Amino acid sequence: MAASASSLLAAAASSSCAAISSRLPAGAPAAASVPSASRHSCASLRASPARRHRSRFIASVAPTMQPPAESRVSTVVDVDLGDRSYPIYIGAGLLDEPDLLQRHVHGKRVLVVTNTTVAPLYLEKVTWALTHNNPNVSVESVILPDGEKYKDMDTLMKVFDKAVESRLDRRCTFVALGGGVIGDMCGFAAAAFLRGVNFIQIPTTLMAQVDSSVGGKTGINHPLGKNLIGAFYQPQCVLIDTDTLNTLPDRELASGIAEVVKYGLIRDAPFFEWQEKNMSALLAREPSALAYAIKRSCENKAEVVAQDEKESGLRATLNLGHTFGHAIETGIGYGAWLHGEAVAAGTVMAADMSHRLGWIDESIRKRVVDILEQAKLPITPPETMTVEKFKSIMAVDKKVADGLLRLILLKGPLGSCVFTGEYDRKALDETLHAFSNN
């Protein structure tokens, strides 16, 4: 299993940049300072003149770029999935551009799914953007309670209730306005309502913008495990208005950074090095730093998803630290920790185990701990997580196959990982004992 997973990863890596393209709106400046991440993150970008041209396009979307006068879209990342392909728009003030949203609405009826925190901030603006100069469209909304602990079947039924009561038909569009929980629930509701209607993602947290809104994983939690019920279902577009981060609490911002760090560790060493240098800028919400981190994260995610939509191998690597992290979230009760907080502690555990196996140098393990500490994220699980609790929850992880728990572990130089069930069980035991009580 490990061998085939490893060779899949190796094969995939060699063509990983062919799967996406980044476009600039007309009129965008063609030259700007180029972060090293863009130049070196993907070997195949340097493989041919055509790819080098595409590379320049990516490179030109630099943090210091000014948006063109006619649109605030600073970057478009395409997720290439054949007839299910879609664009990710990234920029400041995109909710002030009605046309962007409206071009992806199908039918005349829209249901906005949001929560009690986000609705007072952005629901009116989104409704305006959907209906401005567009009197044919009518907008309904359903406002769910906020938090991971509501990502359950009872709350999901409220979305179906609203959709049925509003007599929405197959030609309607669901819009997810909020963080990862809203995106996951709205997406699954869109996948299942009338066996599938259109939907649009408007992520308003860094976590959702860099990770959960991209790639079509939707679902809800089961009391015994995270995301155990759901669907692969792709949106019509993802619209990332970076201005929405202005209202995001610090703790939520840090949570999103945990996933940004992940991309560097699993496949993009220059991006990780960029983060080491720019973490204080990210925490200070420096707009160009945030925009670059979001863009590069979406590009990494789009590349992986385009090659392995249904997670037969490569895509699983996006779950570095998540098996430990999900166990923490389930073990201490959904919502007690933010997702990225649990992932941060889980990433440290995965790095620790990789080092115990002799797969990475101590220096890499230390850099993982350092960058997450710098981001003010937890680097150990909560004390209530016992070894036994970890083991029993990890046994129902989706990456178990025929009883064997497969993990994403770091292996080799910075930016390299494997997805494998072939590891010494002793290392896993030692890591669990080092990080939790008996």
Add this chain to the structure above:
Amino acid sequence: MAASASSLLAAAASSSCAAISSRLPAGAPAAASVPSASRHSCASLRASPARRHRSRFIASVAPTMQPPAESRVSTVVDVDLGDRSYPIYIGAGLLDEPDLLQRHVHGKRVLVVTNTTVAPLYLEKVTWALTHNNPNVSVESVILPDGEKYKDMDTLMKVFDKAVESRLDRRCTFVALGGGVIGDMCGFAAAAFLRGVNFIQIPTTLMAQVDSSVGGKTGINHPLGKNLIGAFYQPQCVLIDTDTLNTLPDRELASGIAEVVKYGLIRDAPFFEWQEKNMSALLAREPSALAYAIKRSCENKAEVVAQDEKESGLRATLNLGHTFGHAIETGIGYGAWLHGEAVAAGTVMAADMSHRLGWIDESIRKRVVDILEQAKLPITPPETMTVEKFKSIMAVDKKVADGLLRLILLKGPLGSCVFTGEYDRKALDETLHAFSNN
């Protein structure tokens, strides 16, 4: 809308037989008496020598055929959906052939989903078939309450609970053992559990064997409407052991016949004529008559589904009578009438409306009433269904698009229909008033 739907149907009809093939197991007799339905049901079967050859294969699977010594599979109908294609096995005693089932089981863990009526009859036998000479496979089961009124989210959660508690992983297989309700719920559970696991359909009612187990429509009811929450999700195979009909109550048998009649009316006039001649044989459970009705129904369904899996047009025609029928089921409470009973009354209403529109002759309308009466099915809705009740429930039907209710109506000679929103509203009103109280 109507024009494009009609032309879609016309275009589809001209190639409708290319989409499926019927295979015979090795050793099956090559010649037998050929029912007229097989020879004339599809114009394109006569179009080329290659197709004629395929036609002979279909034709040779006649009701009087003896199964070959080594297998009781009398017919295999392939549902052609690219990489999601699968076989439908039809024959007597197929549950006594462990290999048939086992070749479609993925992984080592199986969850059989069944109900309190079917479990005492067939669960032991199916468990034996899954595990005979196959000690690596372990079988769990979940036994749901029986009936349409339990096709809801609460009951569905029992399937997820069992799957999670049993620590099933992505390489497991769900098996639906029962009628349409079990197939729809197990299929949706398989689609959503861990975002999709393998599943197998073992339909044990005529309704499920001729219709609901084929084509991948899965889902549950919402209190306000039937099948409003679900997924398109195809099984690995459908295994129809016609012996299971021996335990089916008469009322359930008649319910299934309503769907058999439907195939004749919408696209297969010779099959309808065969039914008119053989209805008493079907009601008397004459094995060869039942086997032929099942085979020809599956072939019709497979042809339609292969051309229009996601119901963008053609597939909707399989819902003749269902918009009225679903309204009856929802209006009087799920389970009060069997699905086929509601469809029968709905089919009479659709024929009545088609006649009022001048789209079919009175003789066809009368033949519809006669054949359903002969099958001992209701030909009028229950008295509690008022015009208002029909209208309010039909407004949330899945075939509403941008507020316009599209219907499947008969039009032209026997065996022809349209799926259209362009009809005189007065005819619909008149039909509703003719069949229900104000």
